[in-house]
Amino acid sequence: MRIVIDEKAGPCGGVKRVIKLAERSLAAGDNVASRGEIIHNNVEIARLEKLGLQTNKETYTGSADNTAQKLLIRAHGAGPEVFERANQSGVEVIDGTCPVVTRSQKTAKKYHDQGYQVVVVGKPKHAEVxxxxxxxxxxxxxxxxLDDIDQLDPQRPTFVLAQTTINETYFFKMLAAIKKHVKTVEQRNTICAFVSNREDQLRKFAAECDVVLMVGGKNSSNTRVMFGVCQSVNPRSYWIETAEDIEPQWMIDSDVVGISGSASTPDWLLKKIAAILRKEHTSAT
Ligand code: SF4
Structure with missing residues (x-):
């Protein structure tokens, strides 16, 4: 059996950046708390917490209920009120907002300030949204x-953008439906290029494998999308968080087992899972 790691897998630029910011601050001896989970990957969070990172609630604003001197904003970003409250509490902010997300925030604000009805296609409870x-x-x-479209004012000029990690087909389906309901619509496809380019690469990779293991947090939107892509071309695709999730029967009659990951899956975790599988399957190359 051959165990192959998807060479295009690995964390996106936004995730790499925020992890580096956390590591740098912790190495300098700072007392740092992230607002919500720094990324959607429990294994990587556990590693960073061992280095001293505190993970606080998504509602945390750097105020008195915590002793951290620094508040780390994760790649999904935060609203301006979070920065203001941290500032008022004398807590320094480390802004890990991904530059791609910052661009979406600025675009949405620009249209809102011009009086547009701004519409975000995505999950209402997602931190980025x-x-x-x-x-x-x-x-x-x-x-x-589709039911959410009824709440939109059909007469107001409307600007539509996307949560960065949603599926492109879904975005355009929602956009077409919004255009049927609202008279004047402008739009920008703000889906992250890392996410949209990955879909084609991943489809190809998954089709070449007998079994695909998609490694990523169960709470990660991007992993959900990437797993769906794998399933669409290879029914023997499985979503795992760690090597412990692998069921031996998945490997029956398989020559090539592919390991891939989402935008928030660290490289070291993919390598670790590959090493474990290679050890278990002695004929592995
Ligand atoms: S998926 Fe794209 S938008 Fe999201 S953090 Fe990564 S680079 Fe930024």
């Missing part, structure tokens, strides 16, 4: 499914 709403005075609307 909540942050974008914050940059629009919490007046932007979220469309997650």
């Amino acid at each position: 909540i942050a974008i709403l914050g940059h629009c005075d919490n007046q932007a609307k979220v469309v997650h499914n």
Whole structure:
């Protein structure tokens, strides 16, 4: 059996950046707390917590209930009120917002300030979406499914953007439905290029393997999308967080087992899982 790691897998630029910011600050001896889980990967969070990172609630604003001197904003970003409250509490902010997300926030704010009805296609409870709403005075609307479109004002000029990690086909389906309901619509496809380019690469990789192991957090939107891509071309695709999740029967009659990961899956974890599988399957190359 051959165990191959998808050479295009590995964390995206935004995830690498925020992890580096955390590591740098912890190495300098700072007392750092992240607002919500720094990334959607429990294994990587555990590693960073061992180095001293505190993970606080998503509602944490750097205020008195915590002794951390520094507040780390993760790649999903945060609304302006979070920065203001940390500032008022004398807590220094380390801004790990991904530059791609910052661009979405600025675009949404620009249209909101011009009086547009701003619509984000994505998950209403996703941290990135909540942050974008914050940059629009919490007046932007979220469309997650077709029923949500009824809440939109059909007469107002409308600007539509996407949560960065959603599937492109889904975005355009929602956009077409919004255009049927609302008179004047402008749009920007703000899906991250890392995510959209990955889909084609991953489809090819998954089709070449007998079995695919998609490694990523169960709470990661991007992993969900990437896993769906694998399943669409290879029914023997499995979503795992660690090597312990692997069931031996998955490997029956398989010559090539492929290991891939989402935007928040660290390289070291893919290598570790490959090493474990190679050890277990002695004929592995
Ligand atoms: S997936 Fe894209 S938008 Fe999201 S953190 Fe990574 S680089 Fe940034």
